[in-house]
Amino acid sequence: MTTLTVAMHGVTGRMGTNQHYIRSILAIMRQGGVKTSDGRTIDVKPILLGRDEAKLKHLAETVAMEEIGRKVDWSTDVDNAISAPNVDIVFDSSSTQMRASMVRKAAKLGKAIYCEKPIAIDPAEAMSLAETCESAGICNGVVQDKLWLPGVRKLRALRDQGFFGDILSVRGEFGYWVFTGHDPDQPPQRPSWNYRSEDGGGMMTDMFCHWEYLIDDLFGPIDRVLAHAAIDLPERIDECGKPYDCTADDSAYAIFITKSGITCQFNSSWTTRVRRDDLLTIQVDGTKGSAVAGLRECYVQDMDSTPRPTWNPDVPQPIDFYSGWTQIPDETDYDNAFKIQWELFLRHVAGDGEFPWSLRNGAAGVALANAGETSSCEQRWVSCSNTC
Numbered sequence: 333m334t335t336l337t338v339a340m341h342g343v344t345g346r347m348g349t350n351q352h353y354i355r356s357i358l359a360i361m362r363q364g365g366v367k368t369s370d371g372r373t374i375d376v377k378p379i380l381l382g383r384d385e386a387k388l389k390h391l392a393e394t395v396a397m398e399e400i401g402r403k404v405d406w407s408t409d410v411d412n413a414i415s416a417p418n419v420d421i422v423f424d425s426s427s428t429q430m431r432a433s434m435v436r437k438a439a440k441l442g443k444a445i446y447c448e449k450p451i452a453i454d455p456a457e458a459m460s461l462a463e464t465c466e467s468a469g470i471c472n473g474v475v476q477d478k479l480w481l482p483g484v485r486k487l488r489a490l491r492d493q494g495f496f497g498d499i500l501s502v503r504g505e506f507g508y509w510v511f512t513g514h515d516p517d518q519p520p521q522r523p524s525w526n527y528r529s530e531d532g533g534g535m536m537t538d539m540f541c542h543w544e545y546l547i548d549d550l551f552g553p554i555d556r557v558l559a560h561a562a563i564d565l566p567e568r569i570d571e572c573g574k575p576y577d578c579t580a581d582d583s584a585y586a587i588f589i590t591k592s593g594i595t596c597q598f599n600s601s602w603t604t605r606v607r608r609d610d611l612l613t614i615q616v617d618g619t620k621g622s623a624v625a626g627l628r629e630c631y632v633q634d635m636d637s638t639p640r641p642t643w644n645p646d647v648p649q650p651i652d653f654y655s656g657w658t659q660i661p662d663e664t665d666y667d668n669a670f671k672i673q674w675e676l677f678l679r680h681v682a683g684d685g686e687f688p689w690s691l692r693n694g695a696a697g698v699a700l701a702n703a704g705e706t707s708s709c710e711q712r713w714v715s716c717s718n719t720c
């Protein structure tokens with residue numbers, strides 16, 4: 333048995349509480365830890381850190397009792413807690429702008445560091461964090477959860493089977509309507525900082541780091557980007573019920589061309605109403621077949637099932653375009669994407685396996701967001717060769 337103590341900072345936030353604490357760490361504890369390939373069991377011991385005693389106590393006591401039948405440790409003395417000799421891993425899912433200081437503190441203490449994306453706003457800062465971790469010789473990793481979404485895993489399997497033939501183009505549609513809060517019956521579903529650039533918000537900062545690793549993993553590294561971002565809604569209502577000016581882009585439209593020449597077009601918007609299969613859909617078109625993946629499902633159409641439309645707007649559309657697609661069956665029980673990546677990181681820290689999703693990879697995501705911003709501001713293609 334190996335025990336790893338994980339200090340969790342930002343655990344009181346939306347991602348920290350739901351994805352990382354409840355659906356990953358407590359779920360791992362409930363299942364009895366993580367098995368390594370050499371037959372050991374990794375036992376996880378969390379310490380919940382933050383500034384709000386009431387929230388921490390609720391998570392460490394009430395929530396932990398409900399989920400695993402016992403309480404876990406918590407503290408508001410963050411610096412002291414992470415310095416404790418028994419802490420092996422420092423995890424950070426606090427607001428993006430707090431990330432750098434937590435990563436630097438953890439690296440100085442020689443602790444392994446795992447953190448949410450983006451690892452920074454500024455690409456130079458992101459690269460410096462990666463280098464700090466590398467110089468300190470510590471295990472380090474960044475959350476790249478979309479890689480383990482069931483829909484994405486199905487796309488990857490299709491690519492590996494050669495289903496697509498030559499991949500021609502990719503179209504990602506991401507987003508949904510995030511309520512502004514002006515209607516008291518429809519509170520906003522996302523924290524207000526997301527819509528303030530001074531607080532680390534913005535669609536490109538938020539989502540291009542996901543598109544970077546997703547495109548890289550599925551279709552190869554990105555060569556260049558052409559992007560346009562917009563602040564569609566100028567005012568939203570914050571958590572205190574007060575109106576604020578939106579200073580960050582809430583929609584972004586981008587074309588990424590991979591080094592192998594695949595055109596990947598991604599629309600990302602918090603101001604769109606969904607009429608598609610899921611909140612994220614990725615369509616891949618190839619010479620032999622196409623697929624459309626959502627978060628969990630994936631539909632395919634091969635050449636034999638490809639309809640032969642002709643253009644005639646004077647008659648009702650005779651083809652039901654949805655009927656020519658076949659749903660790919662589940663091949664396994666798909667576990668939570670964040671939990672899968674946590675298990676891989678815990679195993680890596682315990683000396684069992686590589687963990688390629690490092691802060692250096694996280695820095696590539698920040699670089700792509702920055703390239704997108706440059707493209708949007710200067711209305712031109714931006715090369716990613718030196719940045720991504």
Ligand SMILES: NC(=O)C1=CN([C@@H]2O[C@H](COP(=O)(O)OP(=O)(O)OC[C@H]3O[C@@H](n4cnc5c(N)ncnc54)[C@H](OP(=O)(O)O)[C@@H]3O)[C@@H](O)[C@H]2O)C=CC1
Pocket residue numbers: 341342343344345346347348382383384387425426427428430448449450475477523525538
């Ligand atoms: N991988 C993914 O799919 C996603 C990743 N993210 C990333 O996760 C991070 C957190 O996002 P999210 O959970 O939505 O944000 P939240 O606003 O819900 O959570 C923010 C967290 O940071 C803490 N925090 C904020 N300001 C301070 C401060 N001044 N001092 C101390 N603690 C502070 C909050 O503590 P308190 O509770 O005390 O306020 C809270 O724990 C972001 O970097 C975001 O980009 C976000 C969404 C999805």
Ligand SMILES: O=C1CO[C@H](CO)[C@@H](O)[C@@H]1O
Pocket residue numbers: 538539542
């Ligand atoms: O940062 C993010 C913004 O929200 C998305 C979902 O709503 C997340 O998937 C993403 O990681």
